[in-house]
Amino acid sequence: MFAQRSFLALPPSAKFLYVLLKGRRRMSRQDIINRTFLPPRTVNYGLSRLKDLGLIREYGHDEDKRRTFYELVSAPM
Secondary structure (H helix, E strand, C coil): CCCHHHHHCCCHHHHHHHHHHHHHCEEEHHHHHHHHCCCHHHHHHHHHHHHHCCCEEEEECCCCCCCEEEEECCCCC
16 A cells, blocks of 8 residues: 655655656656656656556557556555
């Protein structure tokens, strides 16, 4: 079960990525970087934190295995 306190403890960049995915539903890492202008390292860190909390899930692309998509799974509140 997800605790709201864990979400509030996330860094601002991870919360920003959560809101972005909430509005877009499914995006690739590169799409996130292009849309937010955040550095790749910041995006990677935010995505890994959200994934650790079980808020997002990653999917591989059917044709291009190098691309990964991220999708919101659950809401913290």
